[in-house]
Each structure stands twice: as C-alpha cells, then as structure tokens.
Amino acid sequence: MLSAQHYYPFFIYSVLLLSIVQCISLQSTSQYALLSTRKGIGGMVVYCIAFIILVGLRPVSYHFGDTVSYAHMYYGYQRGTTLCDPESSEWLFNGMMSRASHVMNVQYFFLIIEFFYIVPMLWACMRLVSKNGSIAMLFCLGAFSFFSYGVNGIRNGMACSLILLALSFVLGTKKEKIIAGVLCFCAYNIHHSTALPILCMIIAYVYRNTRMVMYFWLFSIVVSLVAGGIVENFFSGLGFDDRLNGYINSHQYDDSFSSTGFRWDFLLYSVMPIWLGWYVIFKKKIVSQNYQLLLNTYILCNAFWVMLIRSSFSNRFAYLSWFMYPLVLAYPLLTLPIWKDQGKKTGMILMAHVLFTYFMWLIKG
Template structure:
C-alpha cells in the first residue's frame, strides 16, 4: 500500500496530496487553515523525504495504530482484530484515497484505547486536527460518557431510517446550512460531478445493509448475549451515533465519506466481544468463519460490484 505508484487515476485524492507535497517541498507556506496538523506533517516531511517515502509513512501511521489497538485490547489474540481491520470494506480506500481521513480514524481509535483520560483527549484532539470530520465521532464519544445505554441508541438508529426515507433532501439541506465552516458539507447538496459509482447519490440500501451488520452484532452481543463491557459500549454507541447521522444524509453525493466516520469502527464492533469473552462453543471456529464472510463482502463489493 505504501509503495504504490503516485496516481490520481487509480488512487483518487493521492494526486492532490502529491500536489500539496510538491508545493511545500518547494518552500511554500501552509495554504490551508483546516486539518492543520496533517498539512504541517506534510510540510516538514517534504523537507526530508521524497513523495514516495511520504506516502509510505502515511501508510505506516494509518496501519500501525491498528496493530497497537489490537495488542492493547486483545493480547495474544491481536491478529484476529488486525485481520478484521485489514479485511474491512473501507480499509484499502482510506489508505490510498481518503488518506487524511484514514489516518485520523486510526488515531481516534488509538485514543479510545488509552487508559488515562488525558491521553484519550490528546489523541482524539490530534485526530480532529488531522481531519476535521472526526468531530462527529468525537462528539458521539463525548455523549456516551454521560449516557451509555445501547438499547436506546439502537432505537434511535432505527428511527433515523424512516426519517431519512420520508424527508427527501431535508436533512442534507439542514446540515449544509447550519453554519459549519467546512467545504465537505458541500457534498450534501452538490451533484455528482465525477463519474464515480461508489459516490453516487440516492438511498444506498447496500451501504445501509453493511452498516446494519454492526448494529445487529451489537444488538446480539449486548441484548441477547447480555455482554457487558464499558469500552465496548463506548465503541458501539459512538458508532451508532455517527452512523445515524450518515443515514439522515444518505442521499448526499459522496455519502461514503460520511459513512466512513462510523465504518472505521465496524471491525471492532464485530470482533471485540468474541476476543474478550467466551460467548459460544467452538468460538475460534465461529470467529474465523465470520472473518471469511467479512472478507467476502469486501471482495465482492470492490472487485465485482464497484468495478
């Protein structure tokens, strides 16, 4: 992933990042006011390394936290969690295209995995300044510190589906006009200017089904299996809040970019309880089968349907 060719044709935003890198490498100043940490990281990297090494470094920063998280929470079973991350539907796209977002998501999860609150705050703050969109899961994480009952969050998620179905473009227009200073919100109302099926507009039942797998997993573990774990509740409820926002604006152009604000947590939502507690007979066999199915969804979506 890190040593891939520098290409905008095959790797989307990679060409734009390369233009920024060349701009900073020529000695120019920072030209943006948002996602500022990423741009300073890019600027200082451009002084000491070529672009090819910079993208390798980005891949390391994207992937290494996933390893650290897996080791921290699951000890000798870390490789299950890490494989779930790698097999995720969005893993490749956000390591090669939405690079800032991918790095920010990994840093955000690293923050949640820290034991001390001060380190949680520092890492999440860093994630937000790598990609401002991390404000949404950060807000969700803040909310669940005060109310952490998964049952009502699941009900809220279910209510958002008919709200989105019957409201047309109401929610897209609402969120794009409430004053956030972020040009990503223009995706909510602009047309699909690129020939990009993955970014097509409309109510995405396929994406909703994918999102629903994590909701069902959380429901099954928490409600039916009576699994109790404060950290898992944090992860699951944060996911539900972020995903519910995406459901409301699901018709937006490039809605996958908003969906990723919850999707980067799906691997943990599915795997976490089975790596922390004995919930089934022959549990490792069941977990391995789940991993195969999880990969098959990614394979079918990326190789057959999207291409």
C-alpha cells in the first residue's frame, strides 16, 4: 500500500501518462472516426476500479484533508458518543455513516463513498458520450478538483457525482426524469449545497436561451467588481458557512484561493468551456439539447461563484460549477462535428486540461 504522501503523485502521473497515450492516438483520428466509432470502455473501467480500491482504502491521514474529520465522526458513531438525528439536515449521509459504523471499519466506509463518487461519474460519461465514454472520463480524472473531492470534500464530491448522473437523465423519458429527480433528492440530502446546481439545472431545462445565460455570466463579473462585498455578505448570511461547523474546513486548494481581490486567473480557467460553447453554438451554429443543458447549467452555477470570487470561502462555491467542467468541455469535442481535424484538436485540449492540473500541483509544491 502506498504511503499517504505518495497517493496524489502516483495518481497525477498515471493520468498524465494515460492522457499522453490518448493524445497520440487522437492525432491520426479523423472527425468521422472520432464521432461515429464506439471506443472500448474496459481499460477505463479497470482504472476506475483500481482507483476506488486504492483511494477508498487509503490510510486516515491529514494528507487527505477532511478524511481525518470524517474518520473521527465515524469513530464517534462506533463508540456511541455521536448519535444520528433522522430529522437533521443532510440526513442521508449521516444515516449512511451511522448504519455503516455498526458493521464495518472506517476504511470500508470510505471505499463505499469512493464507489458512489466514481461510478455515477463514469455512468454519466457513458450515457452522455456513449461512443467516447472512456475519453470523457479521462477528462474528469484530469480535472483540477477531481482528486480533492475524492479524499477531502468527499460528501460534496459524492453528491455532485449524483448531479452529473441526473443531468444525463433529465432530458429523457418520463421514467428517466423521475430517476433524475430521485438522484437530485439524494444529492441534496447528502450535501445541501447541491441546491445551487439543482436549481440551475431546472432553470436551464426550462429556459434554453444560451445567449442570455452568457450575458448573465458577464453581468455577474460586473456585480462582483462593483458590489462583491454586498453579495458576499448576503450569501454568508444564508448559512452556507454554518453547515461546515464541527469539522476541518477544506484545505486542498487554500493556497490557490488565498490571494485577496478578484481572481482573474481562475476566471480565465472557468471561461474556457464557455468560450468553447460560444464557438460551437453561435460560430458553428451546432444545435444539441444535451449540450445546451450542460453548458447553461454550468454557466449559471459559475456565475454565482463569480459573484463570490472575492470571498474567503469562494472555494466552497467554485466546485459547484467546476464539478461539471470536464464534461462541459469534453461533450462537444467528443459528440459534435466542430472541426475537420477534430481528433487532433481534442487531443491537444485534453493535454492542456490535464497539464493545467499537473502544473498547479507543481506550483503548490
């Protein structure tokens, strides 16, 4: 078993290697072959199983942020010093922890959480990008926030993975819409912050004018620059901060968010899927209901984060849009006819996406 400090290096180098191999393969892939040929998913399934087992059975260590806090809560349930209140907020996660504490040790509980983090995400990739599900999942693995929410903000990560899966069902049949509703219900009762992406998903489902949604995002920048403090006070008064009392706050990206003022660097990071969406929908005039739903939901969620970008706790809101980032980026590249040399460009974008995560880790040191 790896020592705690070696988990992330092992992970990021494995994803980097997979991305390089995939990028080389895509260099000679035509648009037709990329979009019409179903690629095998077996290799990615094996990787995901290995990730679930290795990371799920990780040691309880401060290298994994809130893992230690969740472990102490779990030990409290095992000793009987912590009692589960069925009427408490986020009762589903607390109930899972309480029941599991009577039949298994904490590592096996983390293994279950890791399963519900990875499997819904992989399933969403396979449903939304059926012919290139493994490449879509590779985009997810290479995302800036992926590893952190598998070991640190595990409750938020699991809940947001259920939202991703719900997004793949919401435009389907009546039965599939019910499934989407059940998934959203579960996500909300695991982590109440998912109320934001659920609300944005509903708005994006009803209101599909992407141009106006993009204007709203631009307006959110103006609001943040002119009245950011007022907006921050308003949202902090809603109780988002109180929800985290009693356990260690997320530290995985504290250094990245520690600078004061408006974070133009993270705004630039966030705008990439939006710029691609503008190019696909308005420049290339390609219409896709699934893509519009994904893109509009992402933009709306990100707009709320932009309005809070100056705040000391904006990292807690960033993930509420960034968990969608890799799929919003990958979906048009892997399903829509954008460029003649689409395979080559997709490989380059994949590498840029993963290298950003890699260099952020190197900078953090």
